[in-house]
Amino acid sequence: MNYGVEDMKYWNVSLNIWRESLRDRALIILTLSGLSMIVFSIVLGGMAVGGMSRVIQSMGFWVLGMWGLISSIYLGGSIILREIKEKTIYLVLSRPISRLSFLIGKFIGILMVMATSYSILVCVWLIVAVGCGVDLNVVHYWVLIFIFSEWVLLAAVSIFFACFTTPLLHAMIMVGFYFIGHLSNILRIYAANSDVLLMKGFLKCMYFVIPNLEALNFRSEAIYNENVPFDLLLGCVGVLGLWVTLFLIAGVTVFNARRIP
Amino acid sequence: MMADDIVLQFNSVDYYYRSGFFLTKKKCLNSIDLSVNRGSVTSLVGPNGAGKTTTIKLAAGLIRPDIGDVELFGESAELPRSRSRMGLVTEVQYAYPFLMLREWISMLCGLSGLKGRVLIESVDRALELMGLVDMAKSLMKNLSKGQLQRAGIAQAFAHDPDILLLDEPMSGLDPYWRYKFTKIILEFKEKGGTVFFSSHILSDVEMLSDKVVLMQNGEVKWSGTLDSLDRHVQGYEIIAKVYDARAVGAVLSPSLLVDHPGGKKVFTIDTGQVEDVIGLMSKGDLFIESLVPLRDEIERVLFRL
Numbered sequence: 001m002n003y004g005v006e007d008m009k010y011w012n013v014s015l016n017i018w019r020e021s022l023r024d025r026a027l028i029i030l031t032l033s034g035l036s037m038i039v040f041s042i043v044l045g046g047m048a049v050g051g052m053s054r055v056i057q058s059m060g061f062w063v064l065g066m067w068g069l070i071s072s073i074y075l076g077g078s079i080i081l082r083e084i085k086e087k088t089i090y091l092v093l094s095r096p097i098s099r100l101s102f103l104i105g106k107f108i109g110i111l112m113v114m115a116t117s118y119s120i121l122v123c124v125w126l127i128v129a130v131g132c133g134v135d136l137n138v139v140h141y142w143v144l145i146f147i148f149s150e151w152v153l154l155a156a157v158s159i160f161f162a163c164f165t166t167p168l169l170h171a172m173i174m175v176g177f178y179f180i181g182h183l184s185n186i187l188r189i190y191a192a193n194s195d196v197l198l199m200k201g202f203l204k205c206m207y208f209v210i211p212n213l214e215a216l217n218f219r220s221e222a223i224y225n226e227n228v229p230f231d232l233l234l235g236c237v238g239v240l241g242l243w244v245t246l247f248l249i250a251g252v253t254v255f256n257a258r259r260i261p
Numbered sequence: 262m263m264a265d266d267i268v269l270q271f272n273s274v275d276y277y278y279r280s281g282f283f284l285t286k287k288k289c290l291n292s293i294d295l296s297v298n299r300g301s302v303t304s305l306v307g308p309n310g311a312g313k314t315t316t317i318k319l320a321a322g323l324i325r326p327d328i329g330d331v332e333l334f335g336e337s338a339e340l341p342r343s344r345s346r347m348g349l350v351t352e353v354q355y356a357y358p359f360l361m362l363r364e365w366i367s368m369l370c371g372l373s374g375l376k377g378r379v380l381i382e383s384v385d386r387a388l389e390l391m392g393l394v395d396m397a398k399s400l401m402k403n404l405s406k407g408q409l410q411r412a413g414i415a416q417a418f419a420h421d422p423d424i425l426l427l428d429e430p431m432s433g434l435d436p437y438w439r440y441k442f443t444k445i446i447l448e449f450k451e452k453g454g455t456v457f458f459s460s461h462i463l464s465d466v467e468m469l470s471d472k473v474v475l476m477q478n479g480e481v482k483w484s485g486t487l488d489s490l491d492r493h494v495q496g497y498e499i500i501a502k503v504y505d506a507r508a509v510g511a512v513l514s515p516s517l518l519v520d521h522p523g524g525k526k527v528f529t530i531d532t533g534q535v536e537d538v539i540g541l542m543s544k545g546d547l548f549i550e551s552l553v554p555l556r557d558e559i560e561r562v563l564f565r566l
Contacts, residue, residue, distance in 0.1 A: 012371035020359040023400070087355040091416065094321045094426075095372035096345040259279070260323055 009097045013105025014112055017079060021113040026074065031117045034067045038125050042132060053134045054223055060125040061143065061219045064118070068151035069178045071117060075110045076158025076174070077167045089260060099256050103159065107248060110155045118148050139222040142233055146216045149240050153211060154178065156244045160251035163258060180206065181213035211243045268424055268455050269297040269320055269338075274329035276315055276479075289315050290479045293329070297424075297457050297472075302450055304466045305459040307476035313459035314352065316476070317428045320457060321349045333424070345373060348417030352429040354409040358402035362393060365401055366416045373420040387419035390445065392438075406433040414442065418449075425449065427458035431465055443468060492556040496531040499538065499553075505546040512537045525550065 021027050041059035045052035083089045083106075092102060122144055129136060157177055161170050180187070184207055191203035216236050218228050276290040290312045297303045305313045318324045319331045322338035336343040356365055366384045375383055388394050391411040396404060404412060410433040417425055425446075431439050446456055446469055460466050466473060467487060474484040503509050503518070503526050513528060521527040530538055541547050 009372050009374075012368045016357065016360055016364060016368045019364060020357050023359040087351070087353075088357055090318075090321075090323055090351055090355055091349060091369060091413075092372065093323055094344060094347065094349040095369060096341040096343075096374065097372045098341050261278075 010101045010105030010108060013092070013097075013102060014109035017106065017109025018112040018116070021075070021109075022116070027071075027113065027117065030067065030070060030074065031120055034063050034117075034121050035124050037063045038121065038128055042128060045132065052132055056129055056132050056134055057140075057223045058219070060129065061147065061222075064121055064125065064144070064147045065150065067117070067121060068114070068147065068154055069174065071114055072110075072151065072154035072158040073171045073174045075113060076155065076162045077170050079106055079110060080159060080162035081165075081167050081170065084260065093260070100252050103163075103252050103255050104248075107155060107159050107251075110159070111152060114151050114155060115148070118151060135225070137222065137225055139218055139226070139228055142228060143218050143222045146218060146236065149237070150213055150216055153213075153240060153244055153247075156247040156251070160247045160254070163251050163254040177210060178213070180210050182217070184210060184212035184214055211239075216240065266299045267296045268299050268334055269457055270332045271295045271316070271319070272329050272332070274319060274326040274331060276312075276319065276324065277327050278315075288479060290319075290326075293479075293481055295474055295481055295484060297455060299455055300450065300453050301471040302446065302456040302458070302469045303472045303474060304470040305457075305474050305476055306461075306463065306466055307482075310478075311476040312479040313476055314428050315479075317349075317426050317457070317459055320426050321347065346423040348420065348422035348425045350413050350417045350425070350427045350430045352432055354413040356401040356404075356409065356412065358400065360401050361398050362401060362404065362412055363388070363397040365412070366419050369416045370419050375420055383419050383421065387415040390418060391415040407435055407438065410434055411438060414445075418445075422454070424455040424457065427456065429460055430458060431460060431462055439465070494532060494554045494556055496529055496555045497535065497552050498527065498529050498555055499549055500525055500527045500551040501542075502526075502548045502550065503546070504548070508544070508546040509541055512541060529555065 038060055041056045041063075042052075044059060045055035048055050083092075089102075093099070126136075154174070154177075158170070158174060161173050165173065187203050187207040187210075191200050191207060194200045194203065220226075221228050271293045274290055274293040275288065277286040278289050279286055293312075293316065295303075305316060307313055315324070319326055320333065320338060322331070322333065322340070322344050325339050331338040333343040334346060338344070360368070363384060366387060367380060370380050370383055385394075388397055391414055393408065393411055393415055396408060396412075401409070401412070410430075414430060417427075431442065434442060443465065450456060456469070458469075470487060472484065472486055475482045500521055502524065506515075509518070513530070513534070517528045517530075518526040519528060538547075538549070542549055
């Protein structure tokens, strides 16, 4: 018998998260509501005289971004915290699988669910955009890649916080993380303008601790058809990879030390 | 170090749980020393809150002791590889609601390292063993309590483990499946399997166990074989043919004599009446066909300790 094989065990966890989530009505409704919003942008675009193209792009990008936040809160909150609260983790961890493999399996599983939902949303958005005559350029595709990259980062952050918080706190932290991440540059400006030394230090610390999500945002460049240097895009991918790795390592460290009730 | 025939060993294990806002430590298990031999059935008994489930969780490597260590097959129970030959049944089945039964068992077998054809066959065998073939494509959330419990047992057997850790395995099972499960456990033991289980149902403990561990307030109060328990004889149950009803009635109250198939009578006597009944037999007033001593109930003996 083939015992003790650690390789690919996380795949069993990931695959079943994906299967289970596809049957979860809440996620189906979430995706359908995102689709409705994208389709609704046609109506809003029609109301904005001469601005159909911009409304469809802005609203589409906004929906894609926000739905990443909502998905990461729901999946992180339900998939890890529910596992511990409802004790489904017992039978999984009683098998020869390390906590590292378990958490990596969870992360990949969440990514698989997110990728499915994202693909559907993006396909519909592309159909709407092309149908409404939006002039798509290369930067649009980079934007779509970076929005999903943000989803990946949010999934890693969600898993990290799910290892030690309650569902409510997890949701609040995730919302705070998302909005502060997008307002990160303001933190830097406030820090530079502040006269209070303590506040200056605190804002600078926040600026460095929370990933700058706005640095991954090339939406206005896509809408206004501006070029984005390739080396900047590559740099963003590198920084993103580092943040994801860092949050996963932190998550595994916390989860390894965590006592299961 | 563990002796060769010991598969599970607790060495002076203490376990604390944290409660309250300041996560104050409270002792849950105190200096647990016990060992489980290969091919034996060892049961944990004790009142609620005695620490039985915590002991099972420690054996399964789900939690780690604060002091001491737990060894499974000679290695720390926390190490994933030591758990590859272990099957666990929890008291309540914590299953993923949106997975099908087959998917759930396949996932758990996959985590135990089974793949491909072996995995499919193992899952089929486990489903058949617990009479769940028809439910294989049902979502876990749609299974009844008894079916869930059987599913829990099926997953524990599916990867052909060497040791089973069972926490109240009979809870939720109907009488037929309790009987069947008892047989399955005895067959597993006959094949050399080891069982470590906790139960409130002492008749099951009596039927299955080679060794009993009595726990109370997080401590092992007593452990040993059931034979070594001092179980007083309270009286005797006798099946006899009565030839002279008047003579027998003079010694035993006629209301005690209950009809038994074959024209016999069945009755119970206390230990002080043994000589009177033997006297009746020697005079030919009755013929004793069966005499069974009535011993203390196991509950009474265990909780008197």
